[in-house]
Amino acid sequence: MTAQNQINDYWTGRAPSYAEYQLQPDRLGDDIEAWSNVWAGALPAAPLDVLDVGTGSGQVASILAGLGHRVTGIDLAPGMLEQARSSYGNVDFRLGDAVEPAFADGSLEAVTGRYVMWTLRDPDLAVKNWIRLLRPGGTIAVVDSTWFPDGLQPFYDASVWEALPLAQATDINQTAVVLSRAGLADVTVTPLTAIHALDEKYGVAPGHEVQMQYLITGRA
Ligand SMILES: C[S@@+](CC[C@H](N)C(=O)[O-])C[C@H]1O[C@@H](n2cnc3c(N)ncnc32)[C@H](O)[C@@H]1O
Numbered sequence: 001m002t003a004q005n006q007i008n009d010y011w012t013g014r015a016p017s018y019a020e021y022q023l024q025p026d027r028l029g030d031d032i033e034a035w036s037n038v039w040a041g042a043l044p045a046a047p048l049d050v051l052d053v054g055t056g057s058g059q060v061a062s063i064l065a066g067l068g069h070r071v072t073g074i075d076l077a078p079g080m081l082e083q084a085r086s087s088y089g090n091v092d093f094r095l096g097d098a099v100e101p102a103f104a105d106g107s108l109e110a111v112t113g114r115y116v117m118w119t120l121r122d123p124d125l126a127v128k129n130w131i132r133l134l135r136p137g138g139t140i141a142v143v144d145s146t147w148f149p150d151g152l153q154p155f156y157d158a159s160v161w162e163a164l165p166l167a168q169a170t171d172i173n174q175t176a177v178v179l180s181r182a183g184l185a186d187v188t189v190t191p192l193t194a195i196h197a198l199d200e201k202y203g204v205a206p207g208h209e210v211q212m213q214y215l216i217t218g219r220a
Contacts, residue, residue, distance in 0.1 A: 003163035004076065004097075004121055010155060011056070012079030019057035019083035027202045034194045035063050039112070042141035042217055043069070048109035051133065053098035053126070054116030058084030058091060064112065065090040074101060099126040101133060108133045114143040117175050118166045127182040134220040140184060141217045143192065144175050147208075172214045184218030 001009075011018075022031075039060065043050070046068030052061040055073030057080055065071045065088075074096030075081050084093045096102060098113065099122050111130040120126050130140055149170040152161050161167055166175055172189055180187045192213045199210045 003160045006157060006160050007119060007121075008076045008078075011075075011077035014155075015057060015077060015079035015083045018080070019087060021205050022057055022059050023087065027198065030198055030202075031059075032063060032066075034198055035060070036067060037194065038143070038192060038215060039064055039141070040067055042112070042215055043067075043110050043139055049107065050110045050112060051101060051103065051108050051130075052091075053096075053101065053111060053113040053130070054119070055084060055091075055093065056080045056115075058088045058093060060112060060114045061091040061093070062088035069110075072103075074098065100129055103133050105132050106135050108138060109135055110139040110141065112141050117142050117144045117178070118147055118169065119164060120166070121163050123166055123175075123178045124182065127178055127184070131182055131184065131220050136220060138220045139217060140179060140220070141215065142175070142179075143213055143215050144172070145211045145213045146170055146172060146174075147211065153207075172216070175214075176216050179216060179218040184220060187216065187218040190215045190217075 048069050050064050050069045050071045052071060052073040055061045055075045058073055061071045061073035072092045074094050076097055081093050098116060099120055117123055146169050148168055152158060169175060176187055176189050192215055196212050204210055
């Protein structure tokens, strides 16, 4: 089984609890407001044609659609797509590879991805392909953190961890440099302090610790 197939199986198995966590009623309103602010600040004004890669259970894609963008969300885990489709009707969710998305060159104005860079098998190739899909001046905006700086976690096999260049990043600039060396201009790293405050208030998913998350943007 390839590393990617193992990743897809893991996220399909995790999908119901992942979606349930994101839809917790006690923090949902605050989350939607805070993340709407993040994505409104990350992208030019709507409406844009946006691709949300590794869309998972669809929360980011739905927030982007709520901001007025035309959004397609792709993921390789069928279980995640099932959750996304059952939760949100305002996005076109499709099975698709974030590393090699099957869309026409120059057909998009923005590519987004939250918590995806760390689990890509080839982040450099992915960002190069995203740039190809963008019209001139288009935006790439990703959110991530240094989730596992201390090494392997049991949810992926060791062989999968070894196949993921950013999974054990110790500095968010290791992610930012992937955007710069792919040729994006104005690469900017912004700590998401409002999200950090919400995580401190409500806590984070089981097995995680509160960590600063970062928005990284660049322009094609
Ligand atoms: C941590 S989840 C993030 C989900 C969502 N973006 C969010 O913010 O909640 C990572 C997602 O990336 C997806 N993924 C990993 N590698 C992928 C790839 N090569 N192509 C598409 N999706 C991928 C997984 O299936 C999973 O849904």
